[in-house]
Amino acid sequence: MKTSIATVSISGDLKEKLQAIAKAGFDGVEIFENDFLAFDESPRQVGQMVRDHGLEITLFQPFRDFEGMPEPLRSRTFDRAERKFDLMQEMGTDLVLVCSNVSSAALGGIDRAAADFFELGERAAKRGLRVGYEALAWGRHIHDHRDAWEIVRRADHPNIGLILDSFHTLSRKIDVNSIRSIPKEKIFIIQLADAPLIDMDLLYWSRHFRNMPGEGDLPVLDFMNAVAATGYDGYLSLEIFNDQFRGGSPTAIAVDGRRSLLYLGDQVRRAKSGSLTLPSMPARAAVDGIAFVEFTVDEAETSVLSDRLGALGFRHVGRHKTKRVDVFRQGDINLVVNTDPDGFAGASYALHGQSAYAMGLWVDDAEAAIARAVALGAERFEQPLNPGEIEMPAVRGVGGGILYFLDRRSALARIWEIEFDPVNDDADLQPVGLTGIDHVAQTMKYEELLTWLLFYTAILDAHKTPMVDIIDPAGVVRSQVVENASGRLRITLNGAENRNTLAGHFIAETFGSGIQHLAFATDDIFATAAALSANGFATLTISPNYYDDLEARFGLDPAFTDRLKAHNILYDRDDHGEYFQLYSPTYGEGFFFEIVQRSGYRGYGAANAIFRIAALRRHLRPIGLPKL
Ligand SMILES: O=C(O)c1ccc(O)c(O)c1
């Protein structure tokens, strides 16, 4: 499988784009005409620059409004085509993409179009060039790949072929099985893009909202399986028009792009649907829970954090044999507090301040998980081991944090006994009934949300849920969840669009994305609330107005509502069950804890978000200039 990407997909000038594309490991690049026109160097120099980066030009595009024109426009389009052929030869590419005509002057007619392509094929053949025809979803007469294929078939010229673009086919819900009967040598290249399902004008949707395969909602895998069935084994080329990507980091977007193709290729390989030459990698890692979450803390702050964890019912159960690292436990939850000034934790503290910078996942096979992550372009994380320590495979995760993999088949299963000495915790504070981690909430800039969604779903056996808008009094935060079928993995990703929201404040003030809250599970939230209160832990106060509305909305028994209100417990319900939530205040720049009880409920309490965010915000340090 060879991978390519259109220059239009990422930001920067042509030079920056090519650098990022080469660095991400692509084999080829589609030169989008405007990127070339806006650049100062000659076609020959551009071609050289591409080859100097070790890349091949997969095609030059687009050539517009060609087929089915009346004279004198028809002659002019052929003259235009000859000019572009000159340019292609100088640049060093043999393929041009012709997209279906959108001009109101176009006459239509399958045979007229086929005749035009035959003539273009003759002209291209004289120069050793090839022409690929693509149906735009909004083409004036041709907007279906089946019609484009019929034109190519009737043109019957070896230098004329078809270009299939998943967006144009899938946005119109055209049956992908129609692809299976196209001879593979007539498919000159495959362009791939996904998109979120939004009901809007096709052209606008395509030009602004496309995203990488796996990031959106279109059945790109079905499309690819149909392509693979033809025996096609050529380039897979991304063509992503996306406003966010245009403003994003060229390197990050290029890395996402290549990851999306490798992940898609791996799914095609597993579906055994064709003969694509594909690298093999271990299957997505099955996650059986969150083994630990690790905080980096300054020595001076440790007593505040350990007192807080104590009041939340955690016991200090272990101290690392060689490092300043402690573990606190309750139920299945392990919270690691790292005050080691050396190593990554110390560096992370220096940069972000106190933060939950790492987490460990229980997977079926940690070595396989790391091998897959690395095969998908994740950055392996390693630091020197002290004597007696065992190596825990890890990669760089969200916002420069660390994601560790542990399994129960190696010594990693006994990490707490091997690396830690037991501690006798004689605190008089009692456990409060927390059983495990329900979810981990990570906050990032909105532009980074798709990156992390793809990262997690490509590496882990998990799916994404639809995006929901979380309304913060100061703006919108977009939230999407990565979760697995067992519910043992739940990560909520919150993309902040501005720095005034609680989420935006957190990433601005801690200098990067990261874990903003941890939600612990309990089987009895009322008992937990009472135990917290006995431990002197003050939960977040929720407005009484919320409870009046809640009672009316769900028709709750007033006595029940009073109990919720007495403990500041939020409530929600869906078709599957009930959900109870309570919160800590925020700490530092906006970190907090949540405690939930779910009985079948599938969501995360989005309906309550505005109320608890309003309450959480009251604890934030005000920012801005002091009043004069
Ligand atoms: O939006 C467009 O005009 C356009 C151009 C070329 C393509 O390959 C495409 O898919 C869309």
Ligand SMILES: [Mg+2]
């Ligand atoms: Mg296209």
